[in-house]
Amino acid sequence: LMGEAGRSTLERTGSRPTADVVGLTSGYSGAGVKTIVPSTANIKITFRLVPNQDPDQIAELFHSWLRPLMPEGVEVEVWEEGRVSPALTPINHPAVKAASRSIEKVWGKAPYLVREGGSGPEEALGRILEAPVVFLGVGLPDDNIHAPNERIVLEQFWRGLLAVGELWFQMAATPDIRKVAQ
Incomplete structure (x- = not known):
């Protein structure tokens, strides 16, 4: 698995923040082959936050990172399905x-x-x-x-x-x- 350098897979999946691509669609996906240039693409991304991360700030950071990456003529629309604050109960609780x-x-x-x-x-x-x-x-x-x-x-x-x-x-x-x- 790819991920944060110097961290084990267990750490990366359980105690570190993540940005995960969980869905991607584009182009023609029906029967047969069509050599087309897609006019739209959709990507679904989730972020898992850890304590001391603010969902509003993370959303703003993502938006400000994404928009400048788009070439001229490419429109970006972001739909948010919700924001959830991180929680952690200490192991010695x-x-x-x-x-x-x-x-x-x-x-x-x-x-x-x-x-x-x-x-x-x-x-x-x-x-x-x-x-x-x-x-x-x-x-x-x-x-x-x-x-x-x-x-x-x-x-x-x-x-x-x-x-x-x-x-x-x-x-x-x-x-x-x-x-x-x-």
């Missing part, structure tokens, strides 16, 4: 420890903790509810998350439900569980 204990109780071994980037309401949930946000990932590496053939092994799913139930007990037994990450 009581909620993460409670989640680890619940996984260990159900699976019989301590979890391997990995940061995983994504997009969603995590930052807003943590800020509005004044509570940490923790995910229990119970899928396997070959489950092809977000792929057309995504799956989950039912045994993992059922154990995941048990782990969520156990997490409620672990959180109730943790006095400083609502401590907001600083």
Whole structure:
């Protein structure tokens, strides 16, 4: 994989900012061959932000970088589908420890903790509810998350439900569980 020099693949995919091309269309893509010069092209890009990055500033930086690259006569339109602020619950937070204990109780071994980037309401949930946000990932590496053939092994799913139930007990037994990450 290409990426930021001096960083491992695990770091680049879990704890560093990214700019990802997730879709690209242009030209003729129907049956047969047509040797044409495309009149339009579309690209879909997502950015994964990390703490201390502001979505509004990143959007402005992208726009100011992109526009000067276009040759004369080329029009650029940018459609935004949303902006989400980054969120991070520290690995030593009581909620993460409670989640680890619940996984260990159900699976019989301590979890391997990995940061995983994504997009969603995590930052807003943590800020509005004044509570940490923790995910229990119970899928396997070959489950092809977000792929057309995504799956989950039912045994993992059922154990995941048990782990969520156990997490409620672990959180109730943790006095400083609502401590907001600083």
